[in-house]
Amino acid sequence: MTSFDFSIAEKDLNTSCIGRKINHKVVTVTTMNDAEDGARQGDPHGTVYIADVMTDGRGTKGRNWVATSNENLYMSIILHMQLLQDEDPSVSRRKEFDIDVAGALASLQALEEIGLKEVKIKWLNDLWVKGHKILGALTEYKGKITVDSRDVHLYVLGIGLNVNCDMRRDPVMHRISTSVMCELGRSVSREVIFAKICNHLEPLLKMDRQELLKLYKLHEAFQCGDKVKVYKQDNSVVNCTFREVNDDWSVELIEDGHCTPVCFPCTEISLRQIRAKVVYVLNGQDFHSWSSECLLKTCNSLLDIQTYEVKSISAEKVNFDTMTSCAMVIIGQLTSVPKSTPNYMTIIEDYVKKGGSCLAIGNACSLFQSEDGNEIKGQHPTQVQEEIPSIIETIVCSVPSSEQRKQHVHLCLFQDNCQLFPTHYTTSNILAYRDLNTKDDIRESDGTHICDQCIDNSTDVVVLDVGKGKLCLCRPNIEICYADLHEYFPRLEDKSGKLKDTVHHRDLLFQDILTKLL
Incomplete structure (x- = not known):
């Protein structure tokens, strides 16, 4: 600069x-x-x-x-x-x-x-x-x-x-x-x-x-009736209802459990909105820690944090009570795909069918397979062996109308994930795909991963209607960005330029996923 x-x-x-x-x-x-x-x-x-x-x-x-x-x-x-x-x-x-x-x-x-x-x-x-x-x-x-x-x-x-x-x-x-x-x-x-x-x-x-x-x-961020946390100078925190900003620039609030409004100057307190909706990112022994950590960072940076709170939750703690406040659940890269349906999947399947939203990334897509367009069933590939992802180039479908050219995004993809993408749902909204018509499209010189399975099924990101809910299957590991390579995949650092060049389009694609699900 x-x-x-x-x-x-x-x-x-x-x-x-x-x-x-x-x-x-x-x-x-x-x-x-x-x-x-x-x-x-x-x-x-x-x-x-x-x-x-x-x-x-x-x-x-x-x-x-x-x-x-x-x-x-x-x-x-x-x-x-x-x-x-x-x-x-x-x-x-x-x-x-x-x-x-x-x-x-x-x-x-x-x-x-x-x-x-x-x-x-x-x-x-x-x-x-x-x-x-x-x-x-x-x-x-x-x-x-x-x-x-x-x-x-x-x-x-x-x-x-x-x-x-x-x-x-x-x-x-x-x-x-x-x-x-x-x-x-x-x-x-x-x-x-x-x-x-x-x-x-x-x-x-x-x-x-x-x-x-x-x-x-x-243009004010807080509206009358919003629930807010009030941070006072003595480090105490109280919950209040926001009323309005007065003509002396003080703020009028009603503390929970009280009826009379109280005014505070901005020199005495700070405000933060109370978020009633939670986005859960699964973690635990079944999930790669790098995937959960990258998802937390990505969601916290891209979601409207005035509305949504992003929380990490152990798969063992997923139950019907925790899902009542859940706006969306995200499942990242698995260490291995379970041979039988785990308890957390039974709860998540029920949650989605009743109107919830779920995002599955990488090999977690294998947890969802449809036989007749309505049922969700797990399939059980072998233990995941691959340690380093490849770089792919996918095309974002939902480009702004002002854009006349296709938006290409570089993302990480584990080759073993190519086979783990279901196609038998009755309704689908494709958000990203690869423009691969024949094997002649493969270019060895650019270092981009392409295989026969990708050619047979080039869809990378799709949103599906499942019962009353929404399910997004994202085959690439969209949670990985250029800034994560040094910590999690140092052998890929020489490819960071590819990811960095299209990181904004990656952000837009992730935000589009969130918009479709939320």
């Missing part, structure tokens, strides 16, 4: 003040301090301090802000503000919150402008996409300063936006964060996003609180 280029940003700027002066550093402690120092030395209203990396970035409530990727946007903006006569910034922080919301709204509008939809404002100053944080804003009041012989109130607005880093493959942050690149599937210009944020921010800063609140409520 190249350093920030103001000449590119300047072409898209249409502001009078915001972003017209930029001070850029490759590395700094925090741009918040840089901006304050610059303001006291005479930098004008709207001056922006940008850094490629911050060594000690800060977020709300004194938290650290991880800002070590030079592919993101870290900036702080100097703001000279006039306050109403009855506003005392030493007593009330409402103006800080006004600026927080303006910054979040400006960023949301900029992201929508480049094609990123489903962005929500999480009370009060974060942006979420499907429950994953993509941006944080922070405003700090720095007191009065004299500018051109008049006193103004100095505020500094900090914005941190994940732009081109692959947060879905981050070993820690994948559970809670995303980026513009992850959502759009392509790298985007930091300079263009910067200019768009500035363009939207300038008019928003001129709006009064009621106008900002009206816009905020069009």
Whole structure:
């Protein structure tokens, strides 16, 4: 990633003040301090301090802000503000919150402008996409300063936006964060996003609180009636019902077991939605641990975690009670296919037939076979011997209508799995297949696995109606991505480029599977 280029940003700027002066550093402690120092030395209203990396970035409530990727946007903006006569910034922080919301709204509008939809404002100053944080804003009041012989109130607005880093493959942050690149599937210009944020921010800063609140409520993540967990400063956690955000930016909640609403400022609490639906990933001695672990990472990064909680569950603990809260169950690569139907499969079969959803991956597809289009029966291949998967290229059927060409995805496939794909269901929706008509299509030079069984049955991913429920059979091991090879399959690391090149289309295919099942 190249350093920030103001000449590119300047072409898209249409502001009078915001972003017209930029001070850029490759590395700094925090741009918040840089901006304050610059303001006291005479930098004008709207001056922006940008850094490629911050060594000690800060977020709300004194938290650290991880800002070590030079592919993101870290900036702080100097703001000279006039306050109403009855506003005392030493007593009330409402103006800080006004600026927080303006910054979040400006960023949301900029992201929508480049094609990123489903962005929500999480009370009060974060942006979420499907429950994953993509941006944080922070405003700090720095007191009065004299500018051109008049006193103004100095505020500094900090914005941190994940732009081109692959947060879905981050070993820690994948559970809670995303980026513009992850959502759009392509790298985007930091300079263009910067200019768009500035363009939207300038008019928003001129709006009064009621106008900002009206816009905020069009995009807020929590809706009236949502069940939320409230995390207090004393580390206690209580369950509440969300009511609304008030015109002083406090939030109105009703604690469980009570009737009277209570208001909290954003400085005192944090909110998280209570998720009533669970996606279970099976684990235990019958399953490869790498498959279960990769599935947990993939589901946590791609599912809407505002709605769904992803849990690992031992096959021995699967029972009819656990399935009552289950939105979907996922079965990954088996260490060996059992010779008789295990107890957990009896329960899962019943769950699917009664309206549940199941995703079977790799050789787990062998657990499902239909004789007449209605019954699910297990088949029993021999012990799985293969240790290293091959790389295949499959075609995604459900490409967006705007795409005129087929989307090819590279995935991992164990050769022994080729024979384990049933075809006798009455209804099916094919999501991915291989374009193999004859053996002449086999190209030895590209290192892509193709065999006679693949040619005979080229379907790779299919969704089936089973009773009242849905079953997805995914022959390739879609849970494995390029970032997993070093840990689980180091002998395949030289092939990581193939998986990385199409990782976004792999994500889209997995999300399409989830959409069909959920």
